[in-house]
Amino acid sequence: MTKTITALEQFFLQSGFLGEGLETILSKFTFKGVQKGDLFLEEGKIVTQLAFLESGAFHYFYNIEGAIRTTFVHVNNVFMTSMNSFLNSVPNSENIQAITNSTIAVIYKNDLMELINKVVGFKDFYIAMLEYQVSCLDKGRLDLLVKTPEERYLRILKEQPELFQKVPLKLLAYTLGMTPRHLSRVRKKIIGN
Amino acid sequence: MTKTITALEQFFLQSGFLGEGLETILSKFTFKGVQKGDLFLEEGKIVTQLAFLESGAFHYFYNIEGAIRTTFVHVNNVFMTSMNSFLNSVPNSENIQAITNSTIAVIYKNDLMELINKVVGFKDFYIAMLEYQVSCLDKGRLDLLVKTPEERYLRILKEQPELFQKVPLKLLAYTLGMTPRHLSRVRKKIIGN
DNA sequence: TTGAAAAGAGGACATTTGTCCTCAAACACA
DNA sequence: TGTGTTTGAGGACAAATGTCCTCTTTTCAA
Numbered sequence: 001m002t003k004t005i006t007a008l009e010q011f012f013l014q015s016g017f018l019g020e021g022l023e024t025i026l027s028k029f030t031f032k033g034v035q036k037g038d039l040f041l042e043e044g045k046i047v048t049q050l051a052f053l054e055s056g057a058f059h060y061f062y063n064i065e066g067a068i069r070t071t072f073v074h075v076n077n078v079f080m081t082s083m084n085s086f087l088n089s090v091p092n093s094e095n096i097q098a099i100t101n102s103t104i105a106v107i108y109k110n111d112l113m114e115l116i117n118k119v120v121g122f123k124d125f126y127i128a129m130l131e132y133q134v135s136c137l138d139k140g141r142l143d144l145l146v147k148t149p150e151e152r153y154l155r156i157l158k159e160q161p162e163l164f165q166k167v168p169l170k171l172l173a174y175t176l177g178m179t180p181r182h183l184s185r186v187r188k189k190i191i192g193n
Numbered sequence: 194m195t196k197t198i199t200a201l202e203q204f205f206l207q208s209g210f211l212g213e214g215l216e217t218i219l220s221k222f223t224f225k226g227v228q229k230g231d232l233f234l235e236e237g238k239i240v241t242q243l244a245f246l247e248s249g250a251f252h253y254f255y256n257i258e259g260a261i262r263t264t265f266v267h268v269n270n271v272f273m274t275s276m277n278s279f280l281n282s283v284p285n286s287e288n289i290q291a292i293t294n295s296t297i298a299v300i301y302k303n304d305l306m307e308l309i310n311k312v313v314g315f316k317d318f319y320i321a322m323l324e325y326q327v328s329c330l331d332k333g334r335l336d337l338l339v340k341t342p343e344e345r346y347l348r349i350l351k352e353q354p355e356l357f358q359k360v361p362l363k364l365l366a367y368t369l370g371m372t373p374r375h376l377s378r379v380r381k382k383i384i385g386n
Numbered sequence: 387t388t389g390a391a392a393a394g395a396g397g398a399c400a401t402t403t404g405t406c407c408t409c410a411a412a413c414a415c416a
Numbered sequence: 417t418g419t420g421t422t423t424g425a426g427g428a429c430a431a432a433t434g435t436c437c438t439c440t441t442t443t444c445a446a
Contacts (some may be wrong), residue, residue: 015283062339071338083331087324094335123316130323131280137330138276142287145370146255146262149403168423177338182403184425342433361393375433377395 006031008052008078009107015128019117028106028115034098040080041096047085048109053078056102057166059175060094070174073099073167079129100166149178150186200270201245201298202379208306208321214312221308222298227291234289241302246271250359252368253287266292266360272307272322278324282297294357343373343379 012025031054034040040058041047053074060072060082071094074080085092086109106116115122143152154174156163163172173183205218224247227233233251234240248280252377254264264287267273278285306314308315336345346369349356356365366376 049200062335064339071335075257084328087328118374123320127316127320127323130320133327134323134330135280137327137334141334141337142264142329144334145264145367146257153293168396170423173337180424181405181426185403186423361392372434373394374396374435378433381395 007054009041011052011077015125015165016121017125018071019104021121024119024123025115026079028111029107031103034097036101039095039097040104041082041085041092041094043091043093043095045085045092047082047092050079050081050109050112051081051085051104051106054103054105056104057077057099058096059099059167059171060096061174062094073171075162075166083133098148099168099171108175119155143175147169149176149182152176152190153183153186154166154190183190199298200247204245204270206213208318209314210312210318214314216237217312218308218315221304222300224296224298225260225369227295227297229291232274232288232290233297234278234285234287236284236286236288238278238285238286239282240297243272243274243279243302243305246273247296247298249297250292251289251295252292252360252364253289254364254367255287263364266364266368267357268356268359276326292361292364337370342369342375343382345369346379347375347383 008029009022009026012022015055017025029052034056040051041049043063053076057073057075058080059070059074060080061068061070062071080096082092082094082096087191112126116126117123143155147155154173156176169183169187170180176183178186194375201221201222202215205215210218222245227249233244234242237255246269250266250268251261251273252267253273254261254263255331256262273289275285275287275289277283305319309319310316336348340348349365349369362380363373366373369376
């Protein structure tokens, strides 16, 4: 009989944790099912949760005068939270919602701090996570500044084609800094080479 | 006779370092004058330097088909480097250039790593620095996605009015995701209320 | 002090992108 | 298996923004 291993455990194993340290880490996470349409985080509150996306898909969105504007989507086994609120303990201004039925593993900020201070190697893991965030955010910001909407579309088409399976084009359009109407134009142009 | 204190020392004092730790930190930095127009970092190389902006102003820019596109400006006492190249040791694709005659304090990556591993509290300082970067980059990216050029202009007008003393509007326009021509329109509209 | 260079405003026009629609196909679920 | 909902395409038009200029004013180095 084989033991079922979660993506979360897999993730920390690959990050070099094992034995007691790994046990301690995993003990701080709580698994939770989230229905399509449910919110993991919502605007207005101070965020204390960080979640590992075990399976499914989520999008970050802002409420701009009633209209929703997606700013980010996640489908991989990655960590997600509202960074600004989580890091600085200020009220959150974005929402994180399940696009499909999903499973997440949640850890609270105080437990994360405890891991950072007690588990050997975890502080360096946290640093690596932050450095990765910096790289991704920097790249995303630069793309918005110096690339065209078409170039941004071509990039995710090449680098994250898996997004197109789970995420409606409408939401992807906004993460690329354009309206769904315009994404339709961009796609038409590319198909016609 | 009073001892002159550098902004760098001031910065680390305020971050809670003193005595031997502070001495070790400061010993790793080298002060350097940079003439207006000179490059601190240029595209193509792997970045190993991090600089503290002691005085002056710099801008980050990309070379897009011969035209320069500024993506960031610095005038405060902050750290600057090409994050993606510095963190991931990949060739740099942006340039960092002095807008005015400036003084910087440079530290190399290997020395930074040494401080992180040897000076008590420095690893936590590095974490705080990364967290600050994440917050700033996240906010910048969101502004580009959900705010109008006018809103972005009004934000720096309110939050960083000191930029307008040292940085030409042409460069600021690009950091706000618009052309200088359009910034001129935005300014005209605002003056006329 | 002066003259070249840089900076900022803004006119005229082109292009890009958004808004508001409608329609057809795909999907979801009772 | 039918039916309401969601999704994606795209037409018509409007608004926002870029490109290419010219003209002043300011800056700054010789």
